[in-house]
Amino acid sequence: MYDSIIGVSALTVELGGNPVLRHLSLSVAPGEIVAVVGPNGSGKSTLLRCLAGLQPVTAGEVRVFGRAPANDAAFWGRVALLGDEPAWYPGLTAREHLELMGAVHTRARMTVDTAMELFALEERADAPPLNLSTGQRQRLSLAATLLRPSTLLLLDEPERGLDKGFRAELADLLTEYADEGGTVVMATHDQGLAAIGRQIAPSGVTA
Numbered sequence: 001m002y003d004s005i006i007g008v009s010a011l012t013v014e015l016g017g018n019p020v021l022r023h024l025s026l027s028v029a030p031g032e033i034v035a036v037v038g039p040n041g042s043g044k045s046t047l048l049r050c051l052a053g054l055q056p057v058t059a060g061e062v063r064v065f066g067r068a069p070a071n072d073a074a075f076w077g078r079v080a081l082l083g084d085e086p087a088w089y090p091g092l093t094a095r096e097h098l099e100l101m102g103a104v105h106t107r108a109r110m111t112v113d114t115a116m117e118l119f120a121l122e123e124r125a126d127a128p129p130l131n132l133s134t135g136q137r138q139r140l141s142l143a144a145t146l147l148r149p150s151t152l153l154l155l156d157e158p159e160r161g162l163d164k165g166f167r168a169e170l171a172d173l174l175t176e177y178a179d180e181g182g183t184v185v186m187a188t189h190d191q192g193l194a195a196i197g198r199q200i201a202p203s204g205v206t207a
Contacts, residue, residue: 005030005152005183011060013046020046021202033184033197043202044187048154052081080150082141082158088129094140095125098147105148119143134161155186159193171196
């Protein structure tokens, strides 16, 4: 058991010679929800990409589960990332996308039927994702993310395209995930989602 799931020390990231994150330090405990808040361009998405090992750092250290993030099965077996909208498989329906996710991850956190119900996709189960509305596709992305087994969720603006009612439902789902021992770090502009966790701003945060 780790005292912290995430440990970031003196993290600096420069993109095109311009500093996006500077001397950032952060510690996140197991079972905690952290909301990364701030205006566009403040480094929220960059921080999440660093935690996922997708963004090279200029200086400092990032550790997740006690080691540097790595693009390997051990890391991604514990981490689920929701970033930009995925590239959907042509010809597969919404349900088939979730069934594929369930087949790949034999210890899924929920059944496909449960995921379809929780994310209000039952009436559109047989539609391909590109025939869904923006909000429905976001709910499908969230369903796939929460269906797979994980102990750390990294979510970049999970509220994108969701109506007010479902944003409240998402807040309940993330709180339940944390109550079960999972850890959540999300970049968000939604005040309701941010309110369920500890709020940090990526510029110079030490927490």
